[in-house]
Amino acid sequence: MSEQFGVLTYPEIGGQSEALAAAWKQLDQQQDWVDNYFKSDKFDEVIFIGSGTSYYLALTAASTYRKWTGKSASAHPSSEIYLFREQAVAAKKEVLLVGISRSGESSEVILALDSVKDLAGWTTCGITCHGESTMAKNVPCLLSPLGNEKSTVMTKSFSSMTFMLQAAMAKAAGSEAHLSELKEVMELSKSVVEKGDAEAKALIHGHPELNKFIYLGMGAYNGLAHEACLKLKEMSCVWTESFGTMEFRHGPKSVVEPGTMVCLFLSETARAYEIKVAQEMKAYGAYVVLVTAEAGEDTAFADLVFATGGRQLSDEARAALNMPLVQYIGYYTALREGRNPDSPRNLTQVVKI
Template identity: 30%
Template sequence: MPGTASALGRITSDEIASQPGCWIRAQEQSRSGPSGLPEAGEKVLVLGCGTSYYVAAAYAWLREQRGHGPTDAVIASELPEVLRPYDRVVAISRSGTTTEVHRALRRLGGDTPITAVLGALDTPIASLATDIVDLSYADERSVVQTRFPTTLLALLRAQLGDDARAQAELVDSGERAVNAEVTEALPRQLVVLASGWAAALAQEAALKCRESAGMWAEAYATGEYRHGPISVAGPDTLVWAMTPLSAVEISAIEATGARVHHGGTEPLAELVLLQRHAVAWAASVGRDADLPVHLTRSVVAV
């Protein structure tokens, strides 16, 4: 039930609540100029799996749109045979043990510098890196990732030019999100929408709900929703907009009988709020977000 406290998911909940503090630390880390973050003008390939891929996709969109240089995000397990030349490869892995990322880096080989962004440092992926960005302070006990990916995005946004005011507003929005009420009841179907760089965060938010609550959760770039997926919507659908919707989009969604949750202007804060709902929705059906079904902390091939 919305607003009901539960012992289920306590570890994950505590890590979710710690995010604003982690973002402050990431912003401070950015000011120190950590070695290995791509410089303006470099052609960059960013690799990751699951949550890390969604962070990579969000970063690639932001980096190009802010004029820092061509940036491709690729799922590590789907590394194509033919690649453009790059000045740097960035590999994201909380555990540092993800087999697909390790294999992709070994395939790439060559003289291209590799930056590994890691939550655990003495790991196989670290051994292949030219540079390491240490995010061990944002590592998690939980299988489900929450603060590691958002902390990395806070770091990258600062490195891409967020000024002091924007950084402070990000932290403030995060504080509001971790203290807000969990208001939405568990829907039969959840659809998460967002535009621009946040479209990748919509995918991440839906993933959190699938992992934690085992629920029917989808995600789309906002403009794509009316190109087919809306046909499944009905009175038991919750459409959560991480970025603002137009009046036409709202009207079309409400015509299906679905209810709309209107997000604010900070997608990372919306992700935090959805993380909190995912834990609450899991508890409402007796699931423990700390112990997600069929998942482990890292996907490692034997």
């Protein structure tokens, strides 16, 4: 029976290189969206919202937006805007609310967008993988045409929508440098996906003793760490948590012991500090995985160094390259546990309330 497991998820993880390229091409046809929303100086704050994976995407999007455009941005779960808007957003601002939903049918994001449509100072838009969805009909949306998936878990949809939003930000900022970076990301993506498959399979098959999984990341990678954790949790139901890299040292590190995998998304911005955290976890007995642009003498202590390439690229631009390994770790751990990653326990592809 297990040979039927993952028949949807596996090719979808493997298809993200094509999904990035399709998103790039589609964005050329949606320059008006970029001009009307990300390029506009009308807004005091850009707020990215989503639920589950889409909220973690929002965290990375907001971090990138602040860095690349120099404008104010934040991220919230969709439900915070719908149910706790006054606590989440200061009054008397011009706000751009950007909904993120793979299906465009998530109740919470639709409710959040709808709740502000008649309020002064609020403008709404979004990004989805389904152009005929409710959200796409309600608000102007970017479309990731090959991001749509049949599996319950989000994989290539996350990578492609992250990449597309970043490309829209680069266009809005008029940054040829960041656009050039993203072109290189597209070129690197195929080989990174193939390498991620092989290395994740070897890791999980070769280390059956691993029973705790912790993901760490800072800056634009904080959202990635939470997403990596969620992928593993959804697909395999094993013990996993995610934290900000430096914050992990303030109490949570007490859970580390032999049998614990600590996977750290290594930035270039804070590389020296993050390396020290990883070394500390190694001393406690953790199996340390570093996802980084390039291995070096400073990473030699790690049990696995997954190098994506592109060390000259900004941390933000490399976001999509960091995902294949951890998505495949979720996939192969699910198979190890006898679970079908296509149909996680208790989950549906679209969450409605």
